[in-house]
Amino acid sequence: MSSLQPRDPAYAERVAASFGRQAVMGVIGASLRRVMPGVVEIALPFRFDLSQQHGFLHAGITTAIVDSACGYAALSLMPAGAGVLTVEFKVNFLAPAAGEQFIARGRVVRAGRIMTVCTGEVAAVSEGDEKAICLMQATMISVTGQPGVQD
Amino acid sequence: MSSLQPRDPAYAERVAASFGRQAVMGVIGASLRRVMPGVVEIALPFRFDLSQQHGFLHAGITTAIVDSACGYAALSLMPAGAGVLTVEFKVNFLAPAAGEQFIARGRVVRAGRIMTVCTGEVAAVSEGDEKAICLMQATMISVTGQPGVQD
Amino acid sequence: MSSLQPRDPAYAERVAASFGRQAVMGVIGASLRRVMPGVVEIALPFRFDLSQQHGFLHAGITTAIVDSACGYAALSLMPAGAGVLTVEFKVNFLAPAAGEQFIARGRVVRAGRIMTVCTGEVAAVSEGDEKAICLMQATMISVTGQPGVQD
Amino acid sequence: MSSLQPRDPAYAERVAASFGRQAVMGVIGASLRRVMPGVVEIALPFRFDLSQQHGFLHAGITTAIVDSACGYAALSLMPAGAGVLTVEFKVNFLAPAAGEQFIARGRVVRAGRIMTVCTGEVAAVSEGDEKAICLMQATMISVTGQPGVQD
Numbered sequence: 201m202s203s204l205q206p207r208d209p210a211y212a213e214r215v216a217a218s219f220g221r222q223a224v225m226g227v228i229g230a231s232l233r234r235v236m237p238g239v240v241e242i243a244l245p246f247r248f249d250l251s252q253q254h255g256f257l258h259a260g261i262t263t264a265i266v267d268s269a270c271g272y273a274a275l276s277l278m279p280a281g282a283g284v285l286t287v288e289f290k291v292n293f294l295a296p297a298a299g300e301q302f303i304a305r306g307r308v309v310r311a312g313r314i315m316t317v318c319t320g321e322v323a324a325v326s327e328g329d330e331k332a333i334c335l336m337q338a339t340m341i342s343v344t345g346q347p348g349v350q351d
Numbered sequence: 352m353s354s355l356q357p358r359d360p361a362y363a364e365r366v367a368a369s370f371g372r373q374a375v376m377g378v379i380g381a382s383l384r385r386v387m388p389g390v391v392e393i394a395l396p397f398r399f400d401l402s403q404q405h406g407f408l409h410a411g412i413t414t415a416i417v418d419s420a421c422g423y424a425a426l427s428l429m430p431a432g433a434g435v436l437t438v439e440f441k442v443n444f445l446a447p448a449a450g451e452q453f454i455a456r457g458r459v460v461r462a463g464r465i466m467t468v469c470t471g472e473v474a475a476v477s478e479g480d481e482k483a484i485c486l487m488q489a490t491m492i493s494v495t496g497q498p499g500v501q502d
Numbered sequence: 503m504s505s506l507q508p509r510d511p512a513y514a515e516r517v518a519a520s521f522g523r524q525a526v527m528g529v530i531g532a533s534l535r536r537v538m539p540g541v542v543e544i545a546l547p548f549r550f551d552l553s554q555q556h557g558f559l560h561a562g563i564t565t566a567i568v569d570s571a572c573g574y575a576a577l578s579l580m581p582a583g584a585g586v587l588t589v590e591f592k593v594n595f596l597a598p599a600a601g602e603q604f605i606a607r608g609r610v611v612r613a614g615r616i617m618t619v620c621t622g623e624v625a626a627v628s629e630g631d632e633k634a635i636c637l638m639q640a641t642m643i644s645v646t647g648q649p650g651v652q653d
Numbered sequence: 654m655s656s657l658q659p660r661d662p663a664y665a666e667r668v669a670a671s672f673g674r675q676a677v678m679g680v681i682g683a684s685l686r687r688v689m690p691g692v693v694e695i696a697l698p699f700r701f702d703l704s705q706q707h708g709f710l711h712a713g714i715t716t717a718i719v720d721s722a723c724g725y726a727a728l729s730l731m732p733a734g735a736g737v738l739t740v741e742f743k744v745n746f747l748a749p750a751a752g753e754q755f756i757a758r759g760r761v762v763r764a765g766r767i768m769t770v771c772t773g774e775v776a777a778v779s780e781g782d783e784k785a786i787c788l789m790q791a792t793m794i795s796v797t798g799q800p801g802v803q804d
Binding site: 218219221222223224226227248249250251252253254255258259260261263264265267268283285286287288289290291292293296348349350351 | 372373399405410412415436437438443444447
Binding site: 460 | 592594597611612619621634637
């Protein structure tokens with residue numbers, strides 16, 4: 201049940217198509233960097249207009265990319281026709297979000313029939329060095345038969 | 352220690368000034384709606400370009416406004432010269448984020464010398480009715496003497 | 503859907519019977535203090551043998567009583583035949599757990615068909631005064647048709 | 654700052670001595686299994702009197718051992734004279750806590766001067782096989798100069 205075997209062979213195209221429909225990812229400049237069964241990475245170049253009051257990336261934006269990474273990691277293992285929604289998550293901020301680019305990584309820890317538990321992290325990249333700035337633990341849900349909620 | 356007495360009489364102007372420096376709040380169209388000792392509200396009209404793949408407000412944007420509301424609720428009780436940073440938070444999504452407008456409310460539960468614990472919620476407003484869509488429990492930290500981190 | 507109307511008229515007896523089967527509650531000396539639709543309270547007198555290394559009530563024991571309070575608050579609104587399990591929770595400790603007695607209160611925020619979101623708190627009672635020491639945000643699940651998981 | 658170098662060469666004895674003072678660990682039958690810089694393991698044989706209403710280990714007891722494992726993983730990297738307290742944690746339950754024995758593992762992700770972020774997990778052991786049943790993300794604090802809070 202918690203194996204990382206995709207049940208939909210077209211999982212990568214499906215994740216990419218759904219990501220393309222997340223309007224906010226385009227607005228903030230995030231891109232899908234890697235899709236594997238149970239693992240998704242999203243990249244976001246720093247932009248000042250996404251910052252909080254001290255000039256760091258806003259915690260909500262950091263959270264947005266790692267939430268999407270975890271949600272799509274979960275979706276990559278869901279059967280065709282299912283949609284993914286976030287039930288809840290918890291985030292720790294390990295260091296101020298300063299860097300040229302941010303990489304969010306989501307990973308499935310346990311994929312159940314209904315619920316999937318993921319961990320995620322965000323690394324800040326500065327002059328080629330990565331530093332972990334954010335750690336997430338999240339619960340995603342697989343939704344079927346709900347009009348409009350399909351991925 | 353956990354009373355809601357502001358230690359800085361200029362707390363409201365200070366919160367408003369810091370909110371004005373959160374570039375991302377301007378970009379998404381959020382505004383400060385209410386500032387009281389230990390309580391802050393932020394309003395965000397729905398915009399399609401902030402949505403996730405099913406057309407609901409993205410969980411990261413919902414989180415961004417309630418994180419700012421909690422952070423500023425905490426700041427409203429901090430002494431002059433301190434800056435506020437988010438240590439961690441946990442969010443439950445109670446219903447899909449569908450509505451014309453979203454109101455995030457942050458409230459201090461316990462204000463310590465270093466750490467402040469807050470609860471927050473986001474309500475979706477549709478045709479005048481409010482519906483709770485998101486619940487947050489957060490830890491904020493008061494930072495002093497760190498260059499660049501002042502509010 | 504999120505109203506606090508019990509769907510099982512025998513909700514109070516059912517909560518009490520299930521609580522009686524939680525062997526660990528008897529071992530630590532906890533008792534059910536109050537059961538109302540969507541609200542449950544559990545009381546625990548302090549005992550040194552439940553303490554951590556500084557003589558305060560151990561965080562795990564504090565968590566145990568507020569987890570049970572939240573779980574039973576959720577169960578009080580579930581239909582007959584359903585069982586309740588904890589999906590996840592998050593706890594903040596507001597002050598050291600020092601007192602003669604501890605009162606855990608669980609409350610339903612939103613009762614869905616499958617998942618219920620609760621908030622909980624634990625108060626320490628010393629010489630008649632209550633002080634909040636712990637805050638919980640939790641997700642409970644209603645389980646049906648799973649042998650052995652019925653309440 | 655986040656290296657796993659112990660600042661107190663006697664870290665292992667110190668963790669063991671503090672664990673020995675956690676009265677509740679003795680009552681439930683938990684033992685310290687492994688102490689390394691930034692990593693601590695605690696073992697707990699199943700006992701029916703620690704169970705919840707369906708006969709599984711109670712979520713609060715599962716939480717107690719992984720909270721202690723994370724707290725002592727954090728303490729193993731703290732300077733002599735400091736005490737450790739739990740600020741907050743979040744736990745996901747991945748499967749019912751059924752097994753002959755439970756192993757809680759705590760690990761430091763980032764050790765700051767004041768706060769330490771840890772992840773933890775609990776595995777249930779049945780007939781020699783381990784199965785992850787619980788995942789924790791926690792924040793611990795280093796306390797100095799507070800009478801009675803020293804480890």
